Amino acid sequence: MREGLPAPSLRLSRISKKMGEFQLRDISLEISTGEYFVILGPTGAGKTILLEVIAGMHAPDAGGIWLGEENITAWPPEKRCFGFVYQDYALFPHLNARENIVFGLKNKKLPPGEINRELEAVVSLLGIDHLLRRLPHTLSGGEQQRVALARALIMRPGVLLLDEPLAALDPRTKEALQQELKRLHRLIGTLIIHVTHDFEEALYLGDRVGVMMGGGLLQVGSPEEIFTRPRTAAVARFIGAENIYPSEIILHGGRKCVSLGGVLLQVETDLTGRIGFSVRPEHILVSNLPQPGNCLPGKVLAVYPRGLLARVIIDAGERLVAQVVTRGDRGFSLAPGSTVYCSIPPAAINVFPPVEKS
Numbered sequence: 282m283r284e285g286l287p288a289p290s291l292r293l294s295r296i297s298k299k300m301g302e303f304q305l306r307d308i309s310l311e312i313s314t315g316e317y318f319v320i321l322g323p324t325g326a327g328k329t330i331l332l333e334v335i336a337g338m339h340a341p342d343a344g345g346i347w348l349g350e351e352n353i354t355a356w357p358p359e360k361r362c363f364g365f366v367y368q369d370y371a372l373f374p375h376l377n378a379r380e381n382i383v384f385g386l387k388n389k390k391l392p393p394g395e396i397n398r399e400l401e402a403v404v405s406l407l408g409i410d411h412l413l414r415r416l417p418h419t420l421s422g423g424e425q426q427r428v429a430l431a432r433a434l435i436m437r438p439g440v441l442l443l444d445e446p447l448a449a450l451d452p453r454t455k456e457a458l459q460q461e462l463k464r465l466h467r468l469i470g471t472l473i474i475h476v477t478h479d480f481e482e483a484l485y486l487g488d489r490v491g492v493m494m495g496g497g498l499l500q501v502g503s504p505e506e507i508f509t510r511p512r513t514a515a516v517a518r519f520i521g522a523e524n525i526y527p528s529e530i531i532l533h534g535g536r537k538c539v540s541l542g543g544v545l546l547q548v549e550t551d552l553t554g555r556i557g558f559s560v561r562p563e564h565i566l567v568s569n570l571p572q573p574g575n576c577l578p579g580k581v582l583a584v585y586p587r588g589l590l591a592r593v594i595i596d597a598g599e600r601l602v603a604q605v606v607t608r609g610d611r612g613f614s615l616a617p618g619s620t621v622y623c624s625i626p627p628a629a630i631n632v633f634p635p636v637e638k639s
């Protein structure tokens with residue numbers, strides 16, 4: 282059995298890269314051995330360019346890349362030997378699945394016996410034995426992506442780069458392959474960088490998540506941290522916090538508060554002065570009577586049912602979006618014009634500094 286490359290850590294230090302009008306801006310990031318790191322960002326954020334810089338397809342204008350102790354900034358892609366899987370599978374159309382998978386090892390002129398052993402190992406890992414003789418155009422999207430993963434994994438990459446690998450799949454196949462990726466990662470322990478714009482995917486797969494926008498890395502943290510404590514309005518907006526307001530910290534009875542629609546709401550923060558804050562729609566409790574603690578009155582403007590949940594748009598002096606469970610026994614009306622009371626626990630109010638990082 283061939284030895285795989287040692288599984289090292291990966292470090293990016295102050296990477297910048299100009300591509301036409303676009304620029305990767307001062308990206309520093311350290312990813313540990315065996316970590317599943319997700320880069321999350323909207324279209325045009327520079328996610329693919331960053332992966333391609335990591336893979337060695339573009340040389341950075343400034344900054345460096347380290348693999349363990351080794352500075353690999355000037356290494357060509359072949360020497361890095363990173364696996365790369367794209368959204369559109371990118372299989373060779375005239376080669377069957379087997380030929381696609383062994384392509385890299387054949388190129389390396391490995392003896393046929395060894396190639397077959399490696400093939401068997403990766404094929405049983407991915408459960409694709411029955412697909413080996415098929416040409417790519419006869420495979421479903423999910424099957425093609427398994428073959429593309431096998432083709433990358435057979436090279437035993439020290440780092441596996443996945444560029445929106447599940448974006449083109451239907452929701453069910455997508456979920457199955459998310460589970461598959463998680464299982465594979467547990468088995469092989471390769472450092473993975475997975476690019477997506479789907480927050481739920483990031484939440485499910487990522488040990489840590491980096492949020493990328495406009496060529497910069499805005500926030501890195503655990504998925505829960507990013508979800509509950511976005512540090513800028515832009516990140517809050519991207520992950521669906523929806524209720525985002527500029528404000529300032531007001532001291533009231535020795536407690537830190539923010540004002541929303543003229544009502545003071547207690548918050549938990551170390552910040553003072555001008556701030557911004559965000560509240561997730563699902564963290565707002567809507568009722569027909571005033572509640573103790575942080576509570577503000579409002580009028581229902583509109584209700585948008587979405588299966589078991591509904592989005593309720595409320596005029597509480599400011600526009601507020603709440604998410605409620607749709608059920609018959611609520612006991613009060615959410616019809617437009619109804620008066621409601623919105624409870625927002627202090628811990629559900631995420632406070633961040635007011636100035637967007639540019």
Ligand SMILES: Nc1ncnc2c1ncn2[C@@H]1O[C@H](COP(=O)(O)OP(=O)(O)OP(=O)(O)O)[C@@H](O)[C@H]1O
Pocket residue numbers: 300301302303322323324325326327328329330331478
């Ligand atoms: N070779 C290039 N020359 C000039 N500009 C480029 C080049 N490649 C990409 N860009 C631009 O850089 C920006 C970032 O591109 P990139 O493909 O990295 O975005 P992305 O985050 O991967 O987006 P998506 O989610 O749509 O894949 C885009 O505005 C794109 O048009």
Ligand SMILES: [Mg+2]
Pocket residue numbers: 328329330444
């Ligand atoms: Mg891309």
